[in-house]
Amino acid sequence: MSLDQHRREVDRIDRELLRLLGERLEVARAIGEAKLKSGAPVYAPQREEQVLSALVEAAPNIPASGVRSVFREVISLSIGAQMAKPVAYLGPEGSFTQQAQLRAFGSSVPSLPLRSISDIFAAVESGEASYGVVPVENSTEGVVSHSLDLLAESELKVVAQVTLAVEQCLVGFGSLDAVTRVLSKDIALAQCRGWLSRHAPNATLVETDSTAAAVEQVAREPQGAAAVASATAAESRGVPILARGIQDRRDNATRFFVIGLTANATGAKEEVTSVVLTLKHEPGALQAALSSFSDRGINLIRIESRPSRRRAWEYLFFIDFPGHWDSSAVQEAVVALKGRCEIVKWLGSYPQSAG
Amino acid sequence: MSLDQHRREVDRIDRELLRLLGERLEVARAIGEAKLKSGAPVYAPQREEQVLSALVEAAPNIPASGVRSVFREVISLSIGAQMAKPVAYLGPEGSFTQQAQLRAFGSSVPSLPLRSISDIFAAVESGEASYGVVPVENSTEGVVSHSLDLLAESELKVVAQVTLAVEQCLVGFGSLDAVTRVLSKDIALAQCRGWLSRHAPNATLVETDSTAAAVEQVAREPQGAAAVASATAAESRGVPILARGIQDRRDNATRFFVIGLTANATGAKEEVTSVVLTLKHEPGALQAALSSFSDRGINLIRIESRPSRRRAWEYLFFIDFPGHWDSSAVQEAVVALKGRCEIVKWLGSYPQSAG
Incomplete structure (x- = not known):
């Protein structure tokens, strides 16, 4: 033709x-x-x-x-x-939170950049915004722990989670054993230092201008060389991925919640539930509370404690685990949990990832 | 149903x-x-x-x-x-140039963030990148005039232009005559001061936290109030647009070129041609050169002079005008132009807007 x-x-x-x-x-x-x-x-x-x-x-x-x-x-x-009302997000336009908003809602849903996380909660609570998108893990944009504090106090629910993860990979043509030089931008090498010292202890670390430049160099001179870079960068140059997720800590800049007035019913394949709880003032209270999950074979995905804003020496525990709040396994765990905690509050159940 | x-x-x-x-x-x-x-x-x-x-x-x-x-x-x-090779753009990820790249190519085309505009020219020239996306008007990201200098020297052609314009509008429920207060963020009010003093000379200017907040306030208390904001912000709150494009100067941060090895053939509805020229050392040389266009009813869209990097006291003139290089009207003008200039170089012909 x-x-x-x-x-x-x-x-x-x-x-x-x-x-x-x-x-x-x-x-x-x-x-x-x-x-x-x-x-x-x-x-x-x-x-x-x-x-x-x-x-x-x-x-x-x-x-x-x-x-x-x-x-x-x-x-x-x-x-x-x-949708009659816009989705509010932490602005300004061009922010990472706007990227998360676009990932969750696409470009045809009206959106509204606001200046603070509390403004977003207020806009969703008053109905001026249909939903809100807020960062929840350490980000360059604002004090993010604020989102968790506000969630604990608000009646809004988490309806979706967006991660904009930059997962570092080791990429190259040979096998991992044959790598004698690892190239990347200084900060990317630093993020993976622990993993590299365990898996490529004899390799020399070579700094390049960017992770993309490292991939380019490996593509040109593959012998003994590997680069630390994102999977996208590797794929765009046709360089194979030797190992994924090699950064020593999860990149924190990249987790967002979509919040709304109504909780999700169950439905997605892989669901996560978030709760916040406060413990009784008893020895071993945390272990007892956590065994509500482990006794039923539920593995926690994430746990984070933060000082309560209501009372001195009181702590809030934010916990994520797999399954929907309404599922029988989770409900059994929650009943046990309630016997061991002062407060157990459901923050929402949502698909593992959105977009 | x-x-x-x-x-x-x-x-x-x-x-x-x-x-x-x-x-x-x-x-x-x-x-x-x-x-x-x-x-x-x-x-x-x-x-x-x-x-x-x-x-x-x-x-x-x-x-x-x-x-x-x-x-x-x-x-x-x-x-x-x-596409075997990625599209290079001025990084880092999340930059406005990446937004322009996504606007032109969408998310399924591989892309490569590079650190400088010259790196992008080099990558496209060597074939390591299939295309490049560079900012061409004053931007917060790097010295942009660089793009024009490099274009004048390079054999690469402009194949598309992307504008990420934030056009300011006056929005409100009444008529323009009835406006007694104009609300917006300080910088947005400043951008439109000239227009406002001509069209709403008696209105009080009221500063708000953001343009979105201004629209919200107008939506709540419409009497006599108008806001300066983007069309998107107005539409998302259902507030009518009274006037568009009211900023005193074109927003400069927002024009990008897609550059490639091969020029476009003619084809789009609204096409623009960019050329660069140097004048002969004669009195009235610029007027004579420009009359090559005006004599044929071709209105210039943009003209910018920059000192040549080759010779002292020599200037380059970058000119944009409607029509494809190969069209007969443009070719006639170019013949006249060549008689009046030392150098006339075609930079490319491309659709008025991409994406």
């Missing part, structure tokens, strides 16, 4: 795509009206995640990230048509 | 969309092979802009921005499958 014939084929496909988009928007509007009557939330991240993973599975010949980025925008168009 | 029935309908539509995406990807791969044989460029912004505006026109019931954001990702998936 000629280029022109191919292009006519593409045009035909695009017209069909467009017709289907229009159809989907019609149905979305009908869904919006039905939801308005029933009071069901417009944004259903559990259902969305189910839809997206099913689509990725159904199309083994299309890159998963491509399916997700196309359908993120397709879904965004439908949600945008149903 | 029940919510469940609607959802089954959405699922059916999504499966069809997915099937078509797969088909489009097949055709794109065939096009990629054909282009590889013929040496035609993978990225065809002229054709893309044609396709996008035709799709927007064909779907009056879908918001134009929604059609563009969905198809930007659909096209990105196809281009990503054809």
